[in-house]
Structures are given as C-alpha cells and as structure tokens.
Amino acid sequence: MSIEWVNRAIDGLRVWGHENGVTPDADEIRLLCDYASDYLEVGAPGDFRPATFEELLLEIYPRKVITPPDSAAGTVAAAHSLVDFLASTDAVDGPTAAEMRATLDRVGPLMPAALADSSKFGMAKSIFSVIGADTFELIEPGVDDAAPRLGQGRSLTLDEDCDCPGCAPLPPVRLAAPGEVAKMVREVPLLRDAHTVVAWMVESGATATTRKALRVKDAKVLAGRGVARPSVAWGLALELGLAELDGVQVSAEAGFRALEERADEDVLDLWVGLVEFLGEDRGEVTGSAVVDKEVYAIHDLLYRLQVPVPVEAVGDYLSEVADDGPVGDLTEALEGLVAAGTVAITVEGLMLTPHGMWGIREMYAELGLDAPIAPDLAEGDASGLIAGLLSDGITPEAAEPDIVRWLGARSPAEAAGELLEAVVGAPAEVRGVAVTIVDRLGFEAEPAVRRYLSDQELRPHVIHWLSARRLGAPPLTEDEMLWVSVDMLALAIPAAEADPESFAENMAASGPSPEVIEDMWKVEHPDVVQVLEMLGHTLPDRNAAKAARKAAFKARSRGIR
Structure with missing residues (x-):
C-alpha cells in the first residue's frame, strides 16, 4: 500500500514525536495513511479532511481491517496523534484541525459497533x-515478526490444531x-x-x-x-x-x-x-x-x-x-x-x-x-518433475499440463532416458511415477527404454513396456512377475492409506490371487512387508487377506524390513 508520501510522513512523525516527547503509534498511523491514500484520494498530508477520518473509522476500517471491536480506542487515539502532527507541521490549519478533533470525538464511540457489524x-x-x-489475539509488537500484521501489532491467529477448512494451509496453485x-x-x-x-x-x-x-x-x-x-x-x-x-x-x-x-x-x-x-x-x-x-x-x-x-x-x-x-x-x-x-x-x-x-x-x-504458488514442473529436469508430482497439494488435474509440456519439450527417447535414469535405485513410489509417464510414450522411445533391461528393479517394468508394444522382449520369470506385483502395490500404499475402502474395491476386482500372495514373501523388495500387511488389512476376500498376513509373517522372519 505505502507510497512515498506516506513513508516521508511517517519519518516526519517519528521526528516530531521525539522532539515533543511523545510516542505516536506509527504503525497504526501508517495504516490510516495507507487506506486514505488507496481509497480516499489522499495524496499528501494536507489532503486530510474531517470527513476523511469519519470515512476511515466507520467505513474503511470495518470493511478492510481484521481487528476486534475493542481495538477501536487505539485507532482513534492514533488518529488524534495524526491530527496533532498535521497541525504542528502546518499541513492543516488550526480551524481544520479543531474540526478533525471534533469529528473524532463524535465518531470514535461509534467505531466499535462498526467493527462488529458483519454487514460492513x-x-x-x-x-x-x-x-x-x-x-483474534492481540500480539505485542515485535513478539512475532513473522506474523501477518493488520494494524498495530495485530495478527490473525489460525489454530494449527483445528481441522476446519479455514485453518488448513492453502494449497499451492498454478x-x-x-x-x-x-x-x-x-x-x-x-x-x-x-x-x-x-x-x-x-x-x-x-x-x-x-x-x-x-x-x-x-x-x-x-x-x-x-x-x-x-x-x-x-x-x-x-x-x-x-x-x-x-x-x-x-x-x-x-x-x-x-x-x-x-x-x-x-x-x-x-x-x-x-x-x-x-x-x-x-x-x-x-x-x-x-x-x-x-x-x-x-x-x-x-x-x-x-x-x-x-x-x-x-x-x-x-x-x-x-x-x-x-x-x-x-x-x-x-x-x-x-x-x-x-x-x-x-x-x-x-x-x-x-x-x-x-x-x-x-x-x-x-x-x-x-x-x-506451485512450481512450473515443465521447466525442471526429470527429478524435479517427479518430485513435484509427489509433493503435497499438487492435484493430478493441475499437474497434467506440466507433464504434457515436459514431454513436449523432448523426443520420446530423450524423455524415457531422463525419467528412467532419474529413478535408478529410487523407492517404489518414485519409480512408479516415472514408469507411469514412460508408459505414455510410443515406439520411438524403445532404444532408451530397452537400455534398462539390465537394471534389476526396472527390468520387469521394461519387459512389460516392450511386451505391450510387441517389440520383442524376454519373458518375465516367475520371480520377476512377483517382484513387479509387489512394486506396483508399493506404489499404491499412499492411496490405500488415504482411502482403504476404494483400495479394497479395486483389489476385489483386479487384485492378486491368494496363490500369488502366498509366494510374495520370497520377493527381495524393501517394501514387501508393508505391502503384505496392507493387503492383510484391506483385502475383502478372507482367504486372500489371511494369505497376506501369513506371507507378511514369513517375510519378517526372513529379516526383510
């Protein structure tokens, strides 16, 4: 809000206060000047009029300033100090200053009701x-300089322990x-x-x-x-x-x-x-x-x-x-x-x-x-893209244009190579994001994808990608099929924790059979125990859930964590 004349006026106010042995509320007076400038066409100290103060206290403050009604007395006192300053510096003449003080005496008692009037x-x-x-909580000036301030030392206090929408952090937006x-x-x-x-x-x-x-x-x-x-x-x-x-x-x-x-x-x-x-x-x-x-x-x-x-x-x-x-x-x-x-x-x-x-x-x-503001994921490298897609507050709808633009800036082979290289040795959730994006790519990405057949963790995904496009791929071994099943389920863990009922419905329709689950404990995958425990708690099929719990016990016994 502040413009140059306000800054000069506040500097002059402080000098005036020091010379006269008074301590004017500079923060509150700055706010009065800011709003007078923004909404009442006050472009210099001499532009203040008695009606300016009436408009500020009974119209502008109730509309704009988040503050409790009992703060009105402090604001009125600050306005009186401003009038004294204007008069002492000859910005306004004596009769005008007297009329301003009379206006403040008249409207001051009305200000608390105006601040409490929700229609304003x-x-x-x-x-x-x-x-x-x-x-609202009154905060002493200087106690919490990071708090958003609206007037002298006033800060809107959001309850961190409250779960109402208004107290929740605002999500990043594009x-x-x-x-x-x-x-x-x-x-x-x-x-x-x-x-x-x-x-x-x-x-x-x-x-x-x-x-x-x-x-x-x-x-x-x-x-x-x-x-x-x-x-x-x-x-x-x-x-x-x-x-x-x-x-x-x-x-x-x-x-x-x-x-x-x-x-x-x-x-x-x-x-x-x-x-x-x-x-x-x-x-x-x-x-x-x-x-x-x-x-x-x-x-x-x-x-x-x-x-x-x-x-x-x-x-x-x-x-x-x-x-x-x-x-x-x-x-x-x-x-x-x-x-x-x-x-x-x-x-x-x-x-x-x-x-x-x-x-x-x-x-x-x-x-x-x-x-x-959510970062523009299309401007980063593959690691930045993946990290952004996994960050809190980024919805799939908001991220989709970024993915499209990121892919559009590269050839399919370049995109596949960057994505897969970025997740070598990464956790399942990170790897799953990259694999999902690579799955969008067509035949042109084959050379870059095929290079990762030698990576133990990416190999099953690469075989699946090649086979789906009939590009000549080695068959998946039984161990590799089990491993990729665990890996894809590990990717689903966050979603399962957030909405277990939907996850259970999906598993009922397309989940692994009890026979497959029974053998998952053998898989050398860092998330196998967590995956099996998740299945044991969410699968609607009792036999499959029981098989998952037994397999989780076996995996823990092997020391897989």
Missing part, C-alpha cells in the same frame, strides 16, 4: 467469517502469466459494463442520486443497451474509481479509457478491485441473497479443491455454511458470478477461471496468508 465486512473479513477463522490474466480480464462482462456505464453517464450528462446510486430511469436505458446489471456495474465503477462524484454530478476518472487501451498493470489493479467488490456488495451481484452473502465461501471452496465442483454440491455446501436450509436452484445465481468473471460453469461443474484463481490468490496474499 469487505472481502477479507467475509472470507474469515465464512471459513471460521474468526479468533497461476496464468500476468499478461494472460490481463487479456482474460479485458473480456469480463461486469468490468466492461462498468466502463460502459461510466462512458454513457458522462456522455449523456446523467446524474447520480443523493445516495450515490444510479437513477431508475438511467438503469432502464443502460439495460436496453445490453448492460446486464446496471446498478451493480455502477457500484463497481465507483468502487474502482472509474467514476467520480461531485454531489450528484458524474465525471470520469482522469485519463478514463477503454479496457483495450489500458496497460496490463492497470487492468490487473482493476481486477483485484473487482474481486474485492464481490465480497462487499450485498444482494445484487447474483440476485440470490444466499450466494451474494457466501460468495467467498464458494471461491474458497473452489480455490482449495482446484477441481470442478457439481452445482448440486455447491448448493449443499452453501446450505451448510449459511445455515439457511436448502438453497434451491443456483443456476441463475451462479451465472451472475460467471458474468463477474471469477468462475466458469463446465459440464463437470463450477470452477475458478484462471483470472479468478489469480485474483483470489492476490486477496489471500494481501491478508498476509501464505498462499503458495
């Missing part, structure tokens, strides 16, 4: 009210390049409508109401010109600063221009503002009160899952988090979010758009949350 919460606070992370995001944002219907409304209002000389709203007659005209939700588009235009009001008179921002003519950086700033606006509007963005109220519950769900979610499941989720009972058909309401650009509806269900993902992550980052 903006995107940041709405997220946490939805996902349950609403516990983001589109900023240039691609900006290109997609330029086509967002709601943002384009906001520009259309401003251009028409200025051109036609239309005025706003005394409440800054769009007049009904003007909304009808704009609707006839193809603006889907004129009032929402007008509210967004005001939020983004595309339109300015002098009383009821409307003017466009300085340098107002079409989205196509704006620089990428400008477009991305507008997009972040739009994403935030969605959490601040009440009851109009989609036409559904429940969806508007829980818009970031939807976004948070999609962000964390990173897969399409059936619309029916979204409805069930909203019924649970909103505690309002069944929400009914969401089709029309969700189309409102589609027009806002953050989500898309596919045949599989609702999902974040690439620019929606980018914008939501920007909001998390502004909150001070750890919102990791």
Whole structure:
C-alpha cells in the first residue's frame, strides 16, 4: 500500500514525536495513511479532511481491517496523534484541525459497533467469517515478526490444531502469466459494463442520486443497451474509481479509457478491485441473497479443491455454511458470478477461471496468508518433475499440463532416458511415477527404454513396456512377475492409506490371487512387508487377506524390513 508520501510522513512523525516527547503509534498511523491514500484520494498530508477520518473509522476500517471491536480506542487515539502532527507541521490549519478533533470525538464511540457489524465486512473479513477463522489475539509488537500484521501489532491467529477448512494451509496453485490474466480480464462482462456505464453517464450528462446510486430511469436505458446489471456495474465503477462524484454530478476518472487501451498493470489493479467488490456488495451481484452473502465461501471452496465442483454440491455446501436450509436452484445465481468473471460453469461443474484463481490468490496474499504458488514442473529436469508430482497439494488435474509440456519439450527417447535414469535405485513410489509417464510414450522411445533391461528393479517394468508394444522382449520369470506385483502395490500404499475402502474395491476386482500372495514373501523388495500387511488389512476376500498376513509373517522372519 505505502507510497512515498506516506513513508516521508511517517519519518516526519517519528521526528516530531521525539522532539515533543511523545510516542505516536506509527504503525497504526501508517495504516490510516495507507487506506486514505488507496481509497480516499489522499495524496499528501494536507489532503486530510474531517470527513476523511469519519470515512476511515466507520467505513474503511470495518470493511478492510481484521481487528476486534475493542481495538477501536487505539485507532482513534492514533488518529488524534495524526491530527496533532498535521497541525504542528502546518499541513492543516488550526480551524481544520479543531474540526478533525471534533469529528473524532463524535465518531470514535461509534467505531466499535462498526467493527462488529458483519454487514460492513469487505472481502477479507467475509472470507474469515465464512471459513471460521474468526479468533483474534492481540500480539505485542515485535513478539512475532513473522506474523501477518493488520494494524498495530495485530495478527490473525489460525489454530494449527483445528481441522476446519479455514485453518488448513492453502494449497499451492498454478497461476496464468500476468499478461494472460490481463487479456482474460479485458473480456469480463461486469468490468466492461462498468466502463460502459461510466462512458454513457458522462456522455449523456446523467446524474447520480443523493445516495450515490444510479437513477431508475438511467438503469432502464443502460439495460436496453445490453448492460446486464446496471446498478451493480455502477457500484463497481465507483468502487474502482472509474467514476467520480461531485454531489450528484458524474465525471470520469482522469485519463478514463477503454479496457483495450489500458496497460496490463492497470487492468490487473482493476481486477483485484473487482474481486474485492464481490465480497462487499450485498444482494445484487447474483440476485440470490444466499450466494451474494457466501460468495467467498464458494471461491474458497473452489480455490482449495482446484477441481470442478457439481452445482448440486455447491448448493449443499452453501446450505451448510449459511445455515439457511436448502438453497434451491443456483443456476441463475451462479451465472451472475460467471458474468463477474471469477468462475466458469463446465459440464463437470463450477470452477475458478484462471483470472479468478489469480485474483483470489492476490486477496489471500494481501491478508498476509501464505498462499503458495506451485512450481512450473515443465521447466525442471526429470527429478524435479517427479518430485513435484509427489509433493503435497499438487492435484493430478493441475499437474497434467506440466507433464504434457515436459514431454513436449523432448523426443520420446530423450524423455524415457531422463525419467528412467532419474529413478535408478529410487523407492517404489518414485519409480512408479516415472514408469507411469514412460508408459505414455510410443515406439520411438524403445532404444532408451530397452537400455534398462539390465537394471534389476526396472527390468520387469521394461519387459512389460516392450511386451505391450510387441517389440520383442524376454519373458518375465516367475520371480520377476512377483517382484513387479509387489512394486506396483508399493506404489499404491499412499492411496490405500488415504482411502482403504476404494483400495479394497479395486483389489476385489483386479487384485492378486491368494496363490500369488502366498509366494510374495520370497520377493527381495524393501517394501514387501508393508505391502503384505496392507493387503492383510484391506483385502475383502478372507482367504486372500489371511494369505497376506501369513506371507507378511514369513517375510519378517526372513529379516526383510
């Protein structure tokens, strides 16, 4: 947030405090200046007005700052110190300073109620009210410098022992390049409508109401010109600063221009503002009160899952988090979010758009949350690709484009050679990832694959690969067939531990026979005991499970661990 004038002002504030024997709350005053700069067009200390403080304390702070109501007194005291500083440095004259102090005396007692009023919460606070992370702890300044700070020494405290979604770490996400995001944002219907409304209002000389709203007659005209939700588009235009009001008179921002003519950086700033606006509007963005109220519950769900979610499941989720009972058909309401650009509806269900993902992550980052970005696996070597695919939080859907691009940058022979070389002597899970990718490759990879017939652990997989393509391969011996069975089951251990019921169903349909299991104890494989114990606990066939437990006992007796 901070810009140069704020930095200079805070430096001057500290000097002023030292010279006058006072200790102003510089952190809180910086936050006041930051928000005044970002939202109230304050570009220098002398731009502060009495109304600036009223807007900051009763509107901006309740929307933006995650802080308990009883912190209001400290913020008001910091505002008084700021007024004293402004007056002593002649940034404001005496009468203006007196009026500022009177404003603070009047609005200060109202601030705790404003901070507690959930209807005023903006995107940041709405997220946490939805996902349950609403516990705040006052931290002494300097105690935990790594904590995300919002105001003087305040930090949102997430409970590490809690298993609710809001306390779970955010998963790594893949983001589109900023240039691609900006290109997609330029086509967002709601943002384009906001520009259309401003251009028409200025051109036609239309005025706003005394409440800054769009007049009904003007909304009808704009609707006839193809603006889907004129009032929402007008509210967004005001939020983004595309339109300015002098009383009821409307003017466009300085340098107002079409989205196509704006620089990428400008477009991305507008997009972040739009994403935030969605959490601040009440009851109009989609036409559904429940969806508007829980818009970031939807976004948070999609962000964390990173897969399409059936619309029916979204409805069930909203019924649970909103505690309002069944929400009914969401089709029309969700189309409102589609027009806002953050989500898309596919045949599989609702999902974040690439620019929606980018914008939501920007909001998390502004909150001070750890919102990791998944590495681009296509840019690394084979070891990096495999390690990335095995890392926590990377879904198969998110990783698939990386695999495709990684393979596309190499010939089949080069890809096979790199992958197999990277897993020589590696654990079964690592080896299994490489073998699975190599299995995608065609005949052109044969020379590179065949070279690993001499590797004891890769040989059975190589034989299977060659045989499946009828490329002339030695037959698998009985020991090799047992070994590859254990090796592939070892690859499935994490999945079996995560979902034993599904694993048991798969084993019932295509698992090894009791006769094969009985002989697995002979296999010189480091995971054979773990594999057999897993089969003994999960196989639905009693005879097969009993055979697995006996074989595990024999393998342990041999000293295989």
